[in-house]
Amino acid sequence: MKAEFSPRRRVFLYGLLCVLLIPFVFPTWWMVTSSVKPISDIFAFPPQLVPERYDWTTYSKVFELQPFVKQYWNSAYIAALVTVGTMIVSSMAGYAFARIRFPFANAIFMVVLLGLLIPSEVTIVPLFQMFLKAGMVNTHWPLILVPIFGAPSVFATFVMRQFFIALPAELEEAARVDGLGRFKIFRKIALPLARPALASVAIFTFLHSWNLYLEPIVFLSSADKFTLPQALTQYTDAYGGPMWNIQLAAATLTALPVLIVFIIAQKQFVEGLAHTGLKG
Amino acid sequence: MAVVPQTARPEGRSSSSFWTVARRDSLAGFLFIAPQLIGITLFVLIPLCLVFWYSLHEWNVLANTFSYTGATNYQMLLEDPNLPSVLGATAVFSAGLVIFNLSLALLLAVLLNQKLAGITIFRTLFFSPVVVSLVAWTIVWGFLLQKNGGINGVLLVFGIEGPNWLREPVTAMISVIVVQVFKNVGLNMILFLAALQGVPNELYEAARIDGAPRFKQFRRITLPLISPTILLTSIITIVGSLQVFAQIAVLTQGGPGLTTTVLVYYLYQQAFQFHFFGYGSTLSIMLFAIVVVLTFAQWQMRKRIVFYES
Numbered sequence: 001m002k003a004e005f006s007p008r009r010r011v012f013l014y015g016l017l018c019v020l021l022i023p024f025v026f027p028t029w030w031m032v033t034s035s036v037k038p039i040s041d042i043f044a045f046p047p048q049l050v051p052e053r054y055d056w057t058t059y060s061k062v063f064e065l066q067p068f069v070k071q072y073w074n075s076a077y078i079a080a081l082v083t084v085g086t087m088i089v090s091s092m093a094g095y096a097f098a099r100i101r102f103p104f105a106n107a108i109f110m111v112v113l114l115g116l117l118i119p120s121e122v123t124i125v126p127l128f129q130m131f132l133k134a135g136m137v138n139t140h141w142p143l144i145l146v147p148i149f150g151a152p153s154v155f156a157t158f159v160m161r162q163f164f165i166a167l168p169a170e171l172e173e174a175a176r177v178d179g180l181g182r183f184k185i186f187r188k189i190a191l192p193l194a195r196p197a198l199a200s201v202a203i204f205t206f207l208h209s210w211n212l213y214l215e216p217i218v219f220l221s222s223a224d225k226f227t228l229p230q231a232l233t234q235y236t237d238a239y240g241g242p243m244w245n246i247q248l249a250a251a252t253l254t255a256l257p258v259l260i261v262f263i264i265a266q267k268q269f270v271e272g273l274a275h276t277g278l279k280g
Numbered sequence: 281m282a283v284v285p286q287t288a289r290p291e292g293r294s295s296s297s298f299w300t301v302a303r304r305d306s307l308a309g310f311l312f313i314a315p316q317l318i319g320i321t322l323f324v325l326i327p328l329c330l331v332f333w334y335s336l337h338e339w340n341v342l343a344n345t346f347s348y349t350g351a352t353n354y355q356m357l358l359e360d361p362n363l364p365s366v367l368g369a370t371a372v373f374s375a376g377l378v379i380f381n382l383s384l385a386l387l388l389a390v391l392l393n394q395k396l397a398g399i400t401i402f403r404t405l406f407f408s409p410v411v412v413s414l415v416a417w418t419i420v421w422g423f424l425l426q427k428n429g430g431i432n433g434v435l436l437v438f439g440i441e442g443p444n445w446l447r448e449p450v451t452a453m454i455s456v457i458v459v460q461v462f463k464n465v466g467l468n469m470i471l472f473l474a475a476l477q478g479v480p481n482e483l484y485e486a487a488r489i490d491g492a493p494r495f496k497q498f499r500r501i502t503l504p505l506i507s508p509t510i511l512l513t514s515i516i517t518i519v520g521s522l523q524v525f526a527q528i529a530v531l532t533q534g535g536p537g538l539t540t541t542v543l544v545y546y547l548y549q550q551a552f553q554f555h556f557f558g559y560g561s562t563l564s565i566m567l568f569a570i571v572v573v574l575t576f577a578q579w580q581m582r583k584r585i586v587f588y589e590s
Contacts, residue, residue, distance in 0.1 A: 090316070251419050
């Protein structure tokens, strides 16, 4: 389908792409610009695409009404732990399923894959009861342990397995002949080669943890334990209606750092996700 | 040299005849998968058994009673007057989401696969909502979709009075679908783009020499060759659509009426707002059954629709 285009066709394609882009880009723009408008202007007609007046006090209210710094920290450290933990668990399991011959490997792999079929929503009731019995409700443990070891990490294991299967085994076999143990081969030879797969596992695991919503609202009940997604919706007035400007300011603070990292490293993000075992 | 020189290894275990290569491999394999296997047992298999066990019980949290009632919860499920609406909303939401998501993803991937300068900038921008925090994205769309919000403001500039999007049945459903599609379509777009780039160029050249029009090339060459990716993305997207919760909770709280109360949201309400843990578990079992059936059905369809397996 690749061909050089006539100028008219090129203009048409660029025009089409720009129109299609609106719903992808405008909401982020509208979030950032509305968050710095005074409250009287955020519903102004005609809509102000660029703020006419600025009001920065909204941002200080974000921090006054809730322990927002603490909540930011909660989300960040949980996502970091989950990401590192998942990388370790899934690369080890993925490597074993791809390379090591052990009894019942296929049967065990099937059982593990079952995790892909079970949305965490199915098991949320018993998980809540289990963590309640363990005294871990209103702590961050459920949000850390379940993603690292439970169903969400299965997808990562699958991706790692596919990657290791596609990786030529000659290097590792040579190392085995030299008498290196399995763990050393994994750590010194296989893992460094798996960097692209690990990067994409890291990216989607981080995003998954960062976006988690059902689990926090089920497991957490005090404001200083909340994670960001949960905290954003708590900026409400006396009638339970959202305080839009404050919600938008908090949403901007939540979204922008990740967005900036993405734009800097977009090549790794996009290609990492595209080229890891998902091709078929 | 296939034999490991035993004398070169000082540890006693390698010189013992018990630790053959196969045995050592088995041990290593089990140790490598142990964290995942224990985790799956603890956080997936046991909860799955428990949720079935709970579904056979009447569970009163306030009175702290937990009594076996057999299939009563399932009887209740069949007689639940809300169930038809909930299943209807779930079906409409999932079907709408999958169709809109996959067709938009394919369209964007085809456009991004053209030889145009600056195409990676477009790719980055189309993908960007994927990395925007889900609830932040939902909040700003909720803000845009208010009666006096940005979308109606723009419509009014053109003299059109827009509806109260999130408070009317049809527009509320369309809204939650659209918000979710624009958030995540970038993922499928990237998978399609990778698949399109894997189609050998010679096939198109041959078709062009034969005088096949572009549309025919797309239908006869592109679609069959990327069908494994279409199958994979449709499975991921359907299972994902059944898990959508945050968008509903933030945008519509299942309303107006029950029009956007999808199964996961209903399950959450029954279990964690009304504390019907037994009935909530029954709904969980139904959700599980739906996911299994849909995945299995699509896997079977593989033989019919997938022309080419890589």
